[in-house]
Structures are given as structure tokens and as C-alpha cells.
Amino acid sequence: MARFIVRRMASAILLLFAVSIVVFAIFEVIPSYNPARAIAGRNATPTTVAEVSHKFGFDKPVYVQYANTMELIFTGQVIDYNDNLNVDSQFAQRFPVTVSLVVPAALIWLVASVVLGSISALRVGGLADRGLMVAAILGVSIPVFLLAAVLLYLFAFKLPWFPNTGYVPLPDNPAQWAYHLFLPWISIAILSIGFYSRVLRSNLLDMVGEDFVRTARAKGLTQRQVFTRHVLRNSLMPIVTMFGLDFAVLLGGAALVTETVFNLPGIGQYEAQAIGNLDVPPILVGAMFTAFFVVLFGAFSDIVYALLDPRIRLTG
Amino acid sequence: MIPDPLSRTDRGQAEAVTGVASGGDDAATRLLLTPGERAADPWAEGHHPPAIGPWKLAARRLRRNYVAQGFLVLFLVMVVACLLAPLYASHIAHIGPNTNNVTGTINIGGKTTDVVSPDGVPIGPTFSSRYFFGADSNGRDLAVRLLYGGRTSLLIGGIATLIIIVFGALAGLLTGYFRGVADMILRPLMELIWSFPVVILGVALGTALALGGIGPVKGNSLYIPALIIGVVFIPYLGKPIRGEVLRLREQDFVQAARVQGMGSWRIMLSEILPNLASMITVFVPMMLAYSILLEAYLSFLGAGVQAPNASWGTLISDGLAYIQTTPTFCLVPGAMLVLTVLSINVVGDGIRDALDPRAQVRVRT
Numbered sequence: 001m002a003r004f005i006v007r008r009m010a011s012a013i014l015l016l017f018a019v020s021i022v023v024f025a026i027f028e029v030i031p032s033y034n035p036a037r038a039i040a041g042r043n044a045t046p047t048t049v050a051e052v053s054h055k056f057g058f059d060k061p062v063y064v065q066y067a068n069t070m071e072l073i074f075t076g077q078v079i080d081y082n083d084n085l086n087v088d089s090q091f092a093q094r095f096p097v098t099v100s101l102v103v104p105a106a107l108i109w110l111v112a113s114v115v116l117g118s119i120s121a122l123r124v125g126g127l128a129d130r131g132l133m134v135a136a137i138l139g140v141s142i143p144v145f146l147l148a149a150v151l152l153y154l155f156a157f158k159l160p161w162f163p164n165t166g167y168v169p170l171p172d173n174p175a176q177w178a179y180h181l182f183l184p185w186i187s188i189a190i191l192s193i194g195f196y197s198r199v200l201r202s203n204l205l206d207m208v209g210e211d212f213v214r215t216a217r218a219k220g221l222t223q224r225q226v227f228t229r230h231v232l233r234n235s236l237m238p239i240v241t242m243f244g245l246d247f248a249v250l251l252g253g254a255a256l257v258t259e260t261v262f263n264l265p266g267i268g269q270y271e272a273q274a275i276g277n278l279d280v281p282p283i284l285v286g287a288m289f290t291a292f293f294v295v296l297f298g299a300f301s302d303i304v305y306a307l308l309d310p311r312i313r314l315t316g
Numbered sequence: 317m318i319p320d321p322l323s324r325t326d327r328g329q330a331e332a333v334t335g336v337a338s339g340g341d342d343a344a345t346r347l348l349l350t351p352g353e354r355a356a357d358p359w360a361e362g363h364h365p366p367a368i369g370p371w372k373l374a375a376r377r378l379r380r381n382y383v384a385q386g387f388l389v390l391f392l393v394m395v396v397a398c399l400l401a402p403l404y405a406s407h408i409a410h411i412g413p414n415t416n417n418v419t420g421t422i423n424i425g426g427k428t429t430d431v432v433s434p435d436g437v438p439i440g441p442t443f444s445s446r447y448f449f450g451a452d453s454n455g456r457d458l459a460v461r462l463l464y465g466g467r468t469s470l471l472i473g474g475i476a477t478l479i480i481i482v483f484g485a486l487a488g489l490l491t492g493y494f495r496g497v498a499d500m501i502l503r504p505l506m507e508l509i510w511s512f513p514v515v516i517l518g519v520a521l522g523t524a525l526a527l528g529g530i531g532p533v534k535g536n537s538l539y540i541p542a543l544i545i546g547v548v549f550i551p552y553l554g555k556p557i558r559g560e561v562l563r564l565r566e567q568d569f570v571q572a573a574r575v576q577g578m579g580s581w582r583i584m585l586s587e588i589l590p591n592l593a594s595m596i597t598v599f600v601p602m603m604l605a606y607s608i609l610l611e612a613y614l615s616f617l618g619a620g621v622q623a624p625n626a627s628w629g630t631l632i633s634d635g636l637a638y639i640q641t642t643p644t645f646c647l648v649p650g651a652m653l654v655l656t657v658l659s660i661n662v663v664g665d666g667i668r669d670a671l672d673p674r675a676q677v678r679v680r681t
Contacts, residue, residue, distance in 0.1 A: 018508055026524045137665065141605070141658040143612050146650040149636055153647065157640045164640075249513040256515065257616060261636065276618045278523055290516050298511070 004306050012299035019291040025067050027280050044209055061086045073285060082279045090270055091285065097266035100177065101184055103257065109189035110243060111195065117200030118232065124205070132201070135194030145257035148187040152261060155183060165263040184262045188255075192246065196239060202237035210234075237305070244301040248293035269289065370594065374670035384666025391659035394652070398466035405460045408445045413464040414624045417455030423447055431455040437641045441648075449648050451633055462649055465626035469653070472542040472620075472627070473608035479546025480553050480603045485596060487550060488557025489584050493565055503558075506551035514548050515613050521547070522619030536622035541614055547609045552606075553599050560595060564588050594671045600663030605657045612653055628653040 031161035053059050057068055072078040076088040120129035162183050168176040207213065209229060216226045255268035263269070267286065274282035368376070378384060405412055420431045424442055431451045432438050438451040448459040486507060490498040509517065514650025521544045533539055536593045564570060565588065573587045608628075614620030623630075630650045635646030656658075 015508075018504075019511065022508060022512075023520055026520050034370060137661050138658065141609075141661050142654050143609055143616070145613070145616050145636075146632060146654065149632065149639055149646050149650065153643050157643075168378060247638050249516075256519075257613065260617075272617055275519055275523055278526070280523075283523060287512075287516050287520050290513055291511065294511060294513060 001306070005303055008302050008306075009297050012295045016292060016295050019295070020070065020288055021066070023284055023287045023291070025071060027284060028062060028065060028069075052119075069284070072290060073288070077283065078281050080274065080279050080281045082274075082277045087281050087285050090282070091267055091289065094265060094267045094270055096169070097264055098251065098255050098259070098268060100167075100170060100181060101249070101255055101264060101266060102188070104178075104181070105185040105188040106243070106247050106250065108185055109192045110239075112189065112193045113196035113200060113239070114236070117197035118204065118227075119200040120197060121204035122227075129201070132194055132197050136198045137194070139191040139194035142191060143257075144187060145261050147191060148184065148261040149256050151183050151187050167264050167266075181264075184258050184264065187261075188250065188258055196242070197291070198243065200235060200239055203238055204231055207231045207235050241301045244297040245294060248297040249290065251290070251293050355376070360437045368479065370671070374594075374667070378666055378669040381666045381670070384663050387659035387662040391656065391663060394466065394656050395470060395661070398463050398470055401460065401463035401467055404463055405457075409448070409460045409563060410446065411457045411460060413456065413460050413626060415456060417451070418454055438638060438645060440642050441644050450642060450644055452631075452645060453638070458631075458645060458648065461626045461631060462628075462652060464468055465628050465631050465649065466652060466656075468538060468621055468625055468627040469608055469611055470656075472538055472611045473544065473604050475539070475542035476545035476549065476607035476611070477600060477604045479543065479548045479642050480607070481596060481600060483546070483593065484550045484553030484599075485557055485589075487554040488592075489561055489588065491554070492558040492561025493580065493584055493588065495562075502554075506554050509548060510551040510555065512548075514610055515617075518544055518548050518610055518614050519617055519619045522614050522617075526619065526622055536625065538621065538625065544614070545610050548610070549603060549606060553596075556599075557592060557595065560592060562590060564591055598664070598668045598671055601660050605660040605664060608653070608657055608660070 050059075057065060060068070069078070073088070076086065078087045080087050080090075099112065116128060116132055120126065120132050124131060152164060155161050163180050168180050170177045212234075213226060213230055216230045221229070233243055255266055256272050257265070257268070259266045259268035260272045267289070271282055271286040273279075274286070401413070411417070418432050421428050422431055422439065422442065423429075424444065429439060432453065432455045433449065436453060438453050438455070439447055440450045442448060442450065447457055449462060450458050452458055452461065477571075487502050491502045491506075501614065521540060525540045525544065530540070530543075570583060570587055573583050578587070611620055611627060612629035615627045616633045618633070621627040621630050631649035632646055632653070635642070635644075635649065638645045
């Protein structure tokens with residue numbers, strides 16, 4: 001088991017290294033993009049551009065630039081081009097906002113999916129089942145930012161039930177915190193519920209025919225015990241894997257659009273502004289930040305899987 | 317009823333399995349006959365009904381899927397409307413998609429109104445020939461921009477899908493068939509792209525390329541987002557194709573072709589590719605829907621279509637600032653986007669259920 005974990009972590013680190021090179025390459029190696037000119041401004045003279053280029057080290061060989069950039073990022077000294085803010089401290093400062101957005105949203109969607117998925121599997125063809133079918137296909141057809149905009153319009157402006165903007169830190173006032181974040185939570189959660197509950201439903205239906213379910217019934221468990229202890233528990237595994245990756249993406253990235261629409265001062269908003277200003281360092285750090293979580297959760301779910309299912313250790 | 321994407325007991329799957337496996341020559345296929353055909357049941361006289369190929373069977377199933385057909389019509393209406401954008405602009409609205417009119421006025425029911433009010437709020441829907449859906453903040457006709465934006469979104473989606481299908485299939489074939497060197501080069505590349513969330517990679521590429529363009533292609537060209545979306549999604553087709561090719565290349569008919577002396581390329585093209593056709597067909601609408609959505613995400617964030625061009629994503633993004641005062645500015649392009657993507661998804665689900673109910677793909681945005 002220890003060997004498996006070490007091997008999996010080693011490949012995760014390798015992947016992360018590759019990701020950082022790719023992100024760096026996208027910005028630094030693509031021909032005709034000159035970061036010095038972007039910093040120096042539109043009307044800069046060639047001498048100014050050369051000075052800026054020298055100051056930021058863009059005239060050095062690519063591998064030196066890569067090493068320098070990584071050093072700046074990991075020592076917390078990287079500065080964005082537009083406002084001269086420290087990118088790392090911006091991320092640290094904004095991280096709690098993004099976590100407040102993403103974690104409860106993920107909980108809502110996970111709990112709702114398990115409940116609705118179970119109901120639709122227990123009553124195939126029932127109202128919940130058919131409703132979720134429609135919800136699943138709608139969920140993959142609506143972009144998050146549009147749903148967020150619609151909810152914002154309906155429940156903050158048309159019906160002034162919720163505030164349209166602002167963020168209240170959790171320690172300051174938990175009720176206001178939840179009140180301000182309710183619409184963003186719903187817009188993130190609702191689109192995934194359809195798909196997740198459909199996946200759970202099909203897992204549940206697959207599981208019903210398994211031998212261990214018959215054994216559980218044969219030893220006299222009630223229908224409810226069979227369902228919760230055996231069928232549901234075994235059906236949750238694929239959901240957990242999917243969830244791990246989706247959650248990682250949310251944490252680093254998909255909050256991008258939701259935070260923009262609801263004007264929440266999180267990482268996503270910072271990154272979205274950087275994209276609008278073509279400000280490279282925050283985009284670079286943001287992309288690596290997200291990739292870090294994706295790789296981490298990927299490795300983590302593999303390890304959890306291997307812990308639970310010894311067969312994987314041999315083949316993986 | 318929208319086809320069930322995941323059910324294992326779906327009738328569509330049962331039909332697909334039996335139909336494809338036996339060439340349609342069994343009891344399950346008989347259920348698919350129209351009442352007229354069944355009345356003249358050839359089995360009654362001990363004959364076999366004519367064998368039905370998988371494609372015919374799929375077409376027959378699609379013909380009974382009225383929901384998918386309805387949404388197909390909706391999609392085609394959208395496409396035709398967007399293609400007719402220049403006609404609408406020149407003959408009905410009398411204004412181009414990029415013509416500013418900030419200081420202009422418009423006559424509604426005998427009353428003269430500013431197109432954009434002095435404090436910068438654009439006019440809402442007039443439901444007349446000019447400014448049918450209102451204006452944007454520059455006084456441009458939203459309906460005209462909506463149709464032109466649709467052309468952009470559909471064009472980018474179409475080109476991206478083409479790139480995904482051609483290069484995804486090629487990458488899958490090469491890595492699956494040759495393994496070895498091709499696998500060593502292409503597979504880590506695909507894994508690397510795949511390990512990025514699509515929006516993050518798309519945004520990184522989009523911002524970098526929008527600044528400088530690539531070679532002769534300018535930064536604000538529509539081909540840049542199309543190319544980016546295509547590249548980002550290649551592994552989503554390439555990986556499943558590779559898996560299928562790995563399975564197919566060990567099959568007897570491939571061995572037979574090899575023994576007959578066929579070359580690798582001929583085996584790939586004439587033996588393996590036809591067996592991938594239904595899988596690829598299933599992916600076409602799926603990838604089209606995902607490409608259009610990703611374009612909207614990128615454009616919303618400013619990393620996709622660049623000004624002055626419009627797409628549904630940029631329009632939604634522009635309209636967001638006025639959601640309180642002129643909600644139609646944001647919601648009408650949003651509705652167009654959702655209706656289009658939804659219709660592609662429903663039709664795609666119909667095609668999948670008809671052809672290959674096991675195919676499943678989902679993209680982490």
C-alpha cells in the first residue's frame with residue numbers, strides 16, 4: 001500500500017511539473033506575444049520596451065525565465081502587472097471567500113443528488129425520475145454564469161429577496177454570510193444535481209442485481225437496511241471520484257464566473273479581472289493553483305479507492 | 317420524453333445490442349416494425365424479414381423519437397435565422413451589427429425616445445423593425461448583433477467540432493493501433509491537456525493568443541477561439557477512441573486482414589475506422605454542444621471572441637452590467653444560447669440512444 005501511495009504521489013508531482021511548464025510555455029513561448037510590450041504600454045519607445053524587458057528578465061533564455069518565475073511564485077514575490085499587487089498574498093486573502101462559496105455549494109449539490117438520485121432509483125419512471133431526466137439535460141445546456149445572472153435578476157432585482165452583491169465574512173455574522181451567499185450557492189449547485197443524481201440512479205439500478213444484495217436480503221435485513229447499508233454505500237464510490245475532481249475545478253476555477261456575476265471578492269473574481277486586463281502573472285498562478293487541486297484530488301481519490309478496493313493496488 | 321442518458325434497462329439499448337449483434341434478424345427487431353410491416357409478417361410463412369443494418373435501425377429509432385425531431389427542427393430554425401442575419405440587418409433593421417448609435421433617437425408609437433438614455437442605459441425591446449430586442453450600450457441593434465453573434469458562436473462551434481473529430485480520431489487511431497512511439501508521444505500530450513479543467517486551459521490559451529495572434533492569424537480572429545476549443549477537447553474524443561481501437565485491433569477480422577497482407581494504414585482506414593463510425597457520430601453533437609458552451613464561457617471572460625465581433629457569450633457578458641435596468645440585454649442572448657445547446661443535446665441524446673447507448677462523456681468546466 002505504501003508503495004502504491006508513493007508511486008501515485010510521484011506521478012502527481014510529475015504531472016504538476018508538466019502542467020507548470022505548459023502554463024508557462026503558453027504565455028512565454030507563444031510567438032509574437034511580448035510581455036515587455038504589454039507592460040510598457042501601447043506607446044512605449046523601443047528603448048523603454050528593452051528596459052522593461054531587461055528589468056523583468058524577459059531577455060534571458062526561456063529556462064532561466066521559467067526558473068525565475070517559479071522561484072518568484074514559490075517565495076511569494078510575484079507581482080501582477082496592472083496594480084502591482086502581490087499575487088500570492090491576493091490569493092491568500094481571497095481564498096476564504098472562494099471556500100465559503102464552493103464548499104457549501106458542493107455540500108448542497110452532493111446531498112441533493114444523493115436524495116434525489118435515491119428517490120428516482122426507488123421509483124423508476126416516477127415524477128422525480130422524469131423531472132431529473134429533464135434537469136440533467138438542462139444542467140449540461142446552461143452555462144453557470146447565465147443561471148447566476150437569471151437568479152440575480154429574478155431574486156435580487158425583480159423580487160428583492162436576496163442582496164445582489166457583497167460578502168460578509170463567516171466569523172462576523174454567520175446569518176448574513178449565508179444570506180449573501182445563498183444565490184451563488186444555488187447557481188453552482190443546481191446545474192450539477194441533475195447529472196449527479198442520474199449517475200447515482202444508474203449505479204443504484206446496476207447494483208440491485210448483485211449477489212451481495214441478494215445475500216443481504218436473504219439474511220433478513222429490512223428493505224431500508226439493504227438499501228442504505230449495501231446498495232447505496234456501494235453506489236456512492238463513482239460519485240465520490242467525480243465529485244473530487246469537480247470540486248477541485250470549482251475551487252480553483254469555475255468560481256471564476258460565479259464570483260464575477262455576484263461580485264464576490266474571491267480568487268475567481270481576481271482572476272477574471274486579470275483575464276480582462278490580460279495581466280499574465282495572476283492567470284499563470286491561477287491556472288497552476290487549479291491544476292494543483294485537480295492533480296491533488298485525482299491522486300487522493302485514487303488512493304482512497306485503493307484503500308477500499310485492494311484489486312486496484314495490483315493493477316494500478 | 318427526453319431520452320434517458322444512463323438507464324441500463326433502456327429499451328433503446330436492448331434494441332441496439334440485439335439489433336447490432338444479429339443484424340436485426342430476431343424477435344427484438346420485429347418489435348420495431350411498423351404496424352403495416354407487422355401485419356404482413358413474413359415470419360408467418362417461415363421467411364426471414366430482410367436484415368436491417370445498424371444505421372437503418374438507428375434511423376428507424378430516431379424517426380420514432382418525436383422529441384428529438386422537434387428539437388432538431390428548433391436547432392435548424394436557429395441556424396437558418398443566424399445565417400439570414402445580413403438580410404435582417406439590411407432589409408428589416410437597416411443597421412449593421414457594429415454600427416454605433418449612442419446619440420440616436422427612435423420613434424415608438426409617435427413618441428421619440430433615446431436609444432441610449434443620457435445616463436447610459438440602453439433601450440429595451442421595442443418589438444418593431446428597429447431595435448426589436450432593444451439596443452446595447454453603444455446603441456447597436458441587439459437583434460442584429462444577436463443574429464450575427466449566433467453566426468459567430470455556431471461557426472466557432474462547428475470549426476472546433478471539426479478539429480476535435482479529425483484530430484481526436486486520428487490521435488486515437490494512431491495511439492491505439494501503433495502503440496509504441498505514437499503512444500509515447502501523443503498519449504502524455506492528451507493526458508496533459510485532459511488534466512486541465514477546460515475553462516482554465518481555454519482561458520490561458522485565449523488570453524495569450526488574443527494578445528499576439530499566431531503567425532498570420534490576428535489576435536481578434538474568430539479562428540483563434542475555434543482552434544483553442546478544438547485543441548482543448550481533442551482528448552475527450554481521442555481517449556475513448558484509443559480504447560476502442562485497442563480492443564478492435566485484437567479482433568479476428570483485423571488479424572484476418574493482416575494475414576491477407578493489408579498494410580497498417582489500409583487496416584486502419586478500411587477495417588477499424590468503419591467500426592468507429594457510430595462512436596464518432598455520437599460524439600459529433602456532444603462536442604458541438606460543449607464547444608458552443610466553452611466559447612460562451614471564454615467570451616464571457618474576455619478570452620474568446622474579441623471586439624467588435626459579437627458572440628452569444630460576449631453579449632451575455634455585455635448585458636450583465638445592465639441586468640437591473642435592461643434585463644433583456646443579458647437574458648435574450650442567454651435564451652438563444654440555451655435553446656441552441658439544449659436542442660443539440662436532445663438531438664445528440666436521441667442519436668446516442670439510437671446508435672450507441674453506452675457512450676458517455678462529460679466535461680469538467
